[in-house]
Amino acid sequence: MDFELDDDERSLQDGIRSFLAGRYPMTAVRAHEETGAAVDRDLWRALADVGVFSLRADGFGMTETALAFEELGRALANGPLVASHLAAGTTSALVGGAGDGTRIVGLVEPSEPVTVIEHLASLDDLLVVRDDGVFLVDPGSVVSTPVAHPLDALTPISVVSSLPTGEQLGGAELSASLRRDGMVLTSALQLGVCLATIDLARDYALQREQFGRPIGQFQAVKHMMADMLTKAEVTRAAVYAAAVHLDGRGDDADVAQVVRAAKVLAGDSALFCAKTCIQVHGGMGFTWEVDAQRYWKRACVLDTQFGNSDHHAAAFAAAL
Amino acid sequence: MDLQFTAEEDAFRYELRAWLGTAIASMPVQPQRDDWTARRRYDAAWQRMLFDAGYAGINWPREFGGRGATPTEHLIFLEETERARAPYVGQNFVGLLHAGPTLIAEATPDQKAFHLPGILTGEHIWCQGFSEPSAGSDLASLSCRAMRDGDDYVINGQKIWTSFGHTADYCEMLVRTDSDVPKHRGISWLIVPMGLPGMDVRPLRTMEGSTEFCEVFFDEVRVPVANRVGAENDGWRVTMVTLSFERGTAFISEMLQSMELARDLAELAKRITRNGATAWDDAGLRRDIGRICAELDALWALTKRNVSQAQRTGVVGPGGNVFKLAYAELRQRLGDLAMHLLDRASLSVDDIGDLPSGEHVHGRIHALSLGIAAGTSQVQRNIIAERILGLPKDR
Ligand SMILES: Cc1cc2nc3c(=O)[nH]c(=O)nc-3n(C[C@H](O)[C@H](O)[C@H](O)COP(=O)(O)OP(=O)(O)OC[C@H]3O[C@@H](n4cnc5c(N)ncnc54)[C@H](O)[C@@H]3O)c2cc1C
Numbered sequence: 001m002d003f004e005l006d007d008d009e010r011s012l013q014d015g016i017r018s019f020l021a022g023r024y025p026m027t028a029v030r031a032h033e034e035t036g037a038a039v040d041r042d043l044w045r046a047l048a049d050v051g052v053f054s055l056r057a058d059g060f061g062m063t064e065t066a067l068a069f070e071e072l073g074r075a076l077a078n079g080p081l082v083a084s085h086l087a088a089g090t091t092s093a094l095v096g097g098a099g100d101g102t103r104i105v106g107l108v109e110p111s112e113p114v115t116v117i118e119h120l121a122s123l124d125d126l127l128v129v130r131d132d133g134v135f136l137v138d139p140g141s142v143v144s145t146p147v148a149h150p151l152d153a154l155t156p157i158s159v160v161s162s163l164p165t166g167e168q169l170g171g172a173e174l175s176a177s178l179r180r181d182g183m184v185l186t187s188a189l190q191l192g193v194c195l196a197t198i199d200l201a202r203d204y205a206l207q208r209e210q211f212g213r214p215i216g217q218f219q220a221v222k223h224m225m226a227d228m229l230t231k232a233e234v235t236r237a238a239v240y241a242a243a244v245h246l247d248g249r250g251d252d253a254d255v256a257q258v259v260r261a262a263k264v265l266a267g268d269s270a271l272f273c274a275k276t277c278i279q280v281h282g283g284m285g286f287t288w289e290v291d292a293q294r295y296w297k298r299a300c301v302l303d304t305q306f307g308n309s310d311h312h313a314a315a316f317a318a319a320l
Numbered sequence: 321m322d323l324q325f326t327a328e329e330d331a332f333r334y335e336l337r338a339w340l341g342t343a344i345a346s347m348p349v350q351p352q353r354d355d356w357t358a359r360r361r362y363d364a365a366w367q368r369m370l371f372d373a374g375y376a377g378i379n380w381p382r383e384f385g386g387r388g389a390t391p392t393e394h395l396i397f398l399e400e401t402e403r404a405r406a407p408y409v410g411q412n413f414v415g416l417l418h419a420g421p422t423l424i425a426e427a428t429p430d431q432k433a434f435h436l437p438g439i440l441t442g443e444h445i446w447c448q449g450f451s452e453p454s455a456g457s458d459l460a461s462l463s464c465r466a467m468r469d470g471d472d473y474v475i476n477g478q479k480i481w482t483s484f485g486h487t488a489d490y491c492e493m494l495v496r497t498d499s500d501v502p503k504h505r506g507i508s509w510l511i512v513p514m515g516l517p518g519m520d521v522r523p524l525r526t527m528e529g530s531t532e533f534c535e536v537f538f539d540e541v542r543v544p545v546a547n548r549v550g551a552e553n554d555g556w557r558v559t560m561v562t563l564s565f566e567r568g569t570a571f572i573s574e575m576l577q578s579m580e581l582a583r584d585l586a587e588l589a590k591r592i593t594r595n596g597a598t599a600w601d602d603a604g605l606r607r608d609i610g611r612i613c614a615e616l617d618a619l620w621a622l623t624k625r626n627v628s629q630a631q632r633t634g635v636v637g638p639g640g641n642v643f644k645l646a647y648a649e650l651r652q653r654l655g656d657l658a659m660h661l662l663d664r665a666s667l668s669v670d671d672i673g674d675l676p677s678g679e680h681v682h683g684r685i686h687a688l689s690l691g692i693a694a695g696t697s698q699v700q701r702n703i704i705a706e707r708i709l710g711l712p713k714d715r
Pocket of ligand 1: 208210211215218219220221279280281282283284286447448449450451452453454455456457458480481482483484533689692693694695696697698699702
């Protein structure tokens with residue numbers, strides 16, 4: 001056993017991180033928000049060029065992919081990243097053009113009390129994942145209403161009133177595997193949110209002074225941030241374990257439970273870290289300007305994707 | 321100890337309830353959340369109705385135009401107005417809860433005669449210019465400077481987080497009048513009319529995208545020395561009077577609203593189905609709602625203790641800090657629970673059909689500010705540990 005990143009894994013992750021820092025820095029994220037948050041096709045193709053959508057089709061595993069998605073979460077990259085990656089497939093593509101970024105593919109699971117689709121106006125194709133199978137739908141044929149004020153300004157959403165059946169791509173087995181992979185990749189994005197908010201809070205705690213000292217010198221602030229780090233590291237272990245399991249290098253634990261654990265931990269930790277990051281920033285944390293709120297909102301969005309932490313905690317218990 | 325109301329208190333309640341029934345029906349529809357000018361008009365109209373009916377400044381002494389109600393009657397007032405879903409104090413908040421009471425305690429007869437009626441009738445909106453970019457939790461380190469020049473102070477510096485700064489007529493403002501003494505001893509409290517030459521008010525966008533608060537910049541702004549309340553350099557003491565009022569009653573209305581929201585959540589859970597069962601069939605969710613409702617009821621009981629103490633001693637005791645800390649945390653849990661229940665519907669800040677996402681998502685975001693505004697939760701813990709438990713300071 002060696003549950004630590006190897007050199008290749010590390011360099012892949014560093015590569016994605018520096019690509020994002022150059023191509024989609026926070027200044028670009030904020031600018032994107034002001035221009036309506038439609039998926040930027042140039043950026044999308046650039047993401048495809050570094051392999052974000054085709055990693056597994058190109059022979060890499062879930063482990064490398066999760067490491068890449070951790071960076072996407074950290075960078076607050078927007079768009080249907082997980083959906084397009086899943087559409088690019090592993091051995092064969094589910095949707096042609098997803099892997100090279102020429103087509104932007106979204107995903108929806110019909111849900112209660114409402115069915116909501118992210119980024120609908122930017123989509124070329126839509127995967128509908130139901131218990132009994134996966135269907136390909138023309139996004140233009142979905143009857144829906146765009147929401148005027150989405151919680152996350154970078155994630156436009158539409159409320160669905162009618163979803164056509166579409167063309168069936170696979171049965172219950174495909175549906176289950178997309179859900180499972182989607183959960184792990186979403187957890188990786190959530191882990192990225194945790195790590196980014198720790199960096200933000202740490203930078204602020206070192207620089208912000210009150211009572212003649214950096215606020216990071218107050219034990220109360222140290223403890224808040226130590227709690228963030230603790231949750232993030234436990235989450236990291238859970239997310240990496242899930243990815244490694246999906247690559248067939250797991251131990252004898254039940255894969256379904258390992259995957260659920262990742263989504264439970266990642267959902268709760270991302271929300272915790274982001275809200276604590278706001279708290280560390282004091283009044284600044286409540287402003288639009290400071291990125292802490294962007295991460296909190298993204299954490300809210302990610303928690304609802306592929307089942308929220310309550311849902312999977314209950315499922316975990318049911319399987320005991 | 322006795323939780324029962326006296327016959328007089330009951331009479332006060334029923335008379336108020338009857339009045340609210342007719343008064344609220346005559347109010348116009350509520351303006352949009354971010355239309356601050358319309359909201360000002362709306363808040364002022366409600367304040368005027370309260371004034372005409374003799375309910376303005378409910379707890380202010382009669383000699384200053386208030387109703388002179390006891391703290392218990394004040395509590396009944398907050399309970400009944402919330403129950404009737406009456407408009408909130410809104411932009412009259414600072415005037416009625418901070419500036420007015422401070423003026424009553426510390427201002428000259430002329431200052432009182434001029435300013436108190438405007439607050440009571442809703443004609444004048446006040447804002448609070450205390451915090452600065454470098455002086456938040458450490459408010460006493462504020463550096464916005466006021467230099468004496470003849471009969472004027474000349475102000476240079478900046479304030480931040482000034483709620484309603486863009487609609488207000490007056491600002492209760494703390495300025496530095498002496499930099500050569502320990503920080504608490506060189507502060508003065510001024511009445512500053514908004515819109516003076518040299519003042520620049522810039523709305524600051526909150527995480528909700530709204531412009532609830534502002535930054536206010538001062539460049540050689542002249543304010544008459546006659547606008548000072550209390551002695552020069554005695555502003556910190558004057559301020560402490562105000563802050564204790566804030567912690568006393570400021571959050572009661574919204575806590576009562578949270579009690580209703582928590583009960584509404586139970587109803588919502590009965591309507592939302594997933595996998596063939598209602599959300600309410602989930603024992604875990606029922607327990608969470610039950611626990612939150614129980615804790616809110618306990619905070620309401622704590623409020624009654626705090627009010628009783630204020631009635632006997634005239635000041636808000638440590639219960640105020642306990643309430644603020646406990647409520648801020650509880651309100652966040654209530655918000656989290658609502659978001660989880662709404663699940664995908666919580667991704668909209670507006671209602672989706674008959675799903676009340678708007679109220680719950682706004683409430684959740686607002687809850688994030690409760691642990692920050694009016695003294696952060698960390699500062700509340702410091703106060704509780706040091707002033708109540710007597711533990712040594714680490715600053
Ligand atoms: C919605 C809202 C409305 C507001 N309205 C007004 C208004 O109308 N007028 C006005 O004057 N102000 C207003 N404020 C400002 C508010 O009072 C300050 O934000 C608050 O006092 C915190 O100060 P700060 O933002 O500078 O945070 P900081 O003091 O910089 O705090 C940053 C972090 O450090 C922690 N910290 C600081 N000191 C200590 C310590 N000694 N021990 C442990 N931890 C510490 C804090 O808890 C926080 O987590 C408003 C704020 C908000 C959010």
